[in-house]
Amino acid sequence: MKAFHQLSTVQNILASYKEDQPLHRFLTQFYKRNKQMGSRDRKISSQLIYNYYRMGKALEQLPLQDRLVVAEFLCNQEKSTYLDYYKPEWVKYLSSPISEKIDKVKESYPTFSMNDVFPFSEHLSTEVNKGEFIESQFVQPDLFVRVKRSATADFEFRLRQQEVSYKKLSEITYAFKNGAKLDQIILDKGSFEVQDLSSQKVGDVFKPQRWDKWWDCCAASGGKSLMLLDEQPDIKLLVSDIRESILENLKERFIEAGIKGFQAKVLDLTQNPAVFLHDYEFDGIILDAPCSGSGTWGRTPEMIAQFSKSKISFFRDLQRKIASNVIPFLKQGKPLIYITCSVFKEENEEQTDWLCKQFGLTLESQQIIKGYKDKADSMFVARLLKV
Numbered sequence: 541m542k543a544f545h546q547l548s549t550v551q552n553i554l555a556s557y558k559e560d561q562p563l564h565r566f567l568t569q570f571y572k573r574n575k576q577m578g579s580r581d582r583k584i585s586s587q588l589i590y591n592y593y594r595m596g597k598a599l600e601q602l603p604l605q606d607r608l609v610v611a612e613f614l615c616n617q618e619k620s621t622y623l624d625y626y627k628p629e630w631v632k633y634l635s636s637p638i639s640e641k642i643d644k645v646k647e648s649y650p651t652f653s654m655n656d657v658f659p660f661s662e663h664l665s666t667e668v669n670k671g672e673f674i675e676s677q678f679v680q681p682d683l684f685v686r687v688k689r690s691a692t693a694d695f696e697f698r699l700r701q702q703e704v705s706y707k708k709l710s711e712i713t714y715a716f717k718n719g720a721k722l723d724q725i726i727l728d729k730g731s732f733e734v735q736d737l738s739s740q741k742v743g744d745v746f747k748p749q750r751w752d753k754w755w756d757c758c759a760a761s762g763g764k765s766l767m768l769l770d771e772q773p774d775i776k777l778l779v780s781d782i783r784e785s786i787l788e789n790l791k792e793r794f795i796e797a798g799i800k801g802f803q804a805k806v807l808d809l810t811q812n813p814a815v816f817l818h819d820y821e822f823d824g825i826i827l828d829a830p831c832s833g834s835g836t837w838g839r840t841p842e843m844i845a846q847f848s849k850s851k852i853s854f855f856r857d858l859q860r861k862i863a864s865n866v867i868p869f870l871k872q873g874k875p876l877i878y879i880t881c882s883v884f885k886e887e888n889e890e891q892t893d894w895l896c897k898q899f900g901l902t903l904e905s906q907q908i909i910k911g912y913k914d915k916a917d918s919m920f921v922a923r924l925l926k927v
């Protein structure tokens with residue numbers, strides 16, 4: 541009885557998961573400890589678990605067996621052994637539009653509410669379509685790759701050679717189903733980068749000029765800096781992050797991409813960095829701010845269950861502290877590029893309002909990049925000028 545065994549496995553995983561690490565990392569460790577599970581068993585268990593978390597806080601009062609039924613129905617369009625066994629009358633509706641599937645769920649479970657799927661909707665930025673965004677939580681986002689222009693022909697040749705399905709979204713951007721095996725695509729190191737579609741789009745507002753001095757102040761692994769250098773390689777670049785280990789990863793990526801001549805500093809920007817930066821002045825600052833990550837929860841749906849509303853104000857205050865410490869190093873008339881991977885207004889447009897009032901910045905542009913329409917992350921980006 542496969543479905544019964546699948547339910548038992550999910551119960552075991554949920555009982556073992558302490559929510560102290562990302563779900564994907566925990567599952568990797570769990571499967572290593574349970575080597576008797578074959579690849580198909582691991583795949584089905586992961587699907588069930590992720591779909592379970594995509595339910596957010598909806599129908600929390602239901603037994604796990606029933607909640608998984610609803611999750612499998614709403615998140616899948618393909619055959620499900622679990623659904624076949626526990627709710628066979630729903631199988632014929634698997635390919636129906638999500639709105640019709642939601643109506644079908646409500647017939648059996650009248651207390652089902654989309655507001656419970658994403659219980660923070662009152663905090664959504666004004667540009668976000670609430671209904672479309674919440675429905676997108678039932679969809680696994682795609683995997684996106686950005687390829688150097690000089691390598692696209694070779695990249696496509698190797699994709700065809702390995703029979704990897706893809707969609708070409710632009711001259712340099714490709715989309716794949718999540719889990720696509722790209723490790724067999726052998727190109728020169730640094731020829732392509734795995735980078736979400738929305739993250740690629742924020743580069744449209746950078747507009748660096750030759751010989752500019754730029755600071756990517758919360759650089760993480762350097763994705764935004766790589767886009768900046770692709771657009772204008774003749775700039776002087778400082779990258780910083782609070783985590784030394786992640787800056788080491790950045791340096792490796794830069795070496796693979798053939799990038800030299802940059803500076804890297806470990807900086808805690810909740811503290812005044814003047815003692816380290818002295819009289820530095822920049823022609824542009826990228827502040828990809830620490831945030832709730834709410835625009836990325838389609839990839840990490842376990843975060844919906846783990847997140848509390850009080851954390852929104854925590855991230856808002858942290859962003860303000862960091863911004864206050866980096867803006868003094870921006871030249872007059874030059875841009876601060878403020879980025880979050882959040883869909884919360886407190887971290888986005890309310891934050892740019894505060895920055896303008898507090899520091900006399902001028903808002904040149906801002907937008908929510910609506911990744912929920914493209915099976916991608918959703919992000920916020922603003923370009924503010926120091927006047």
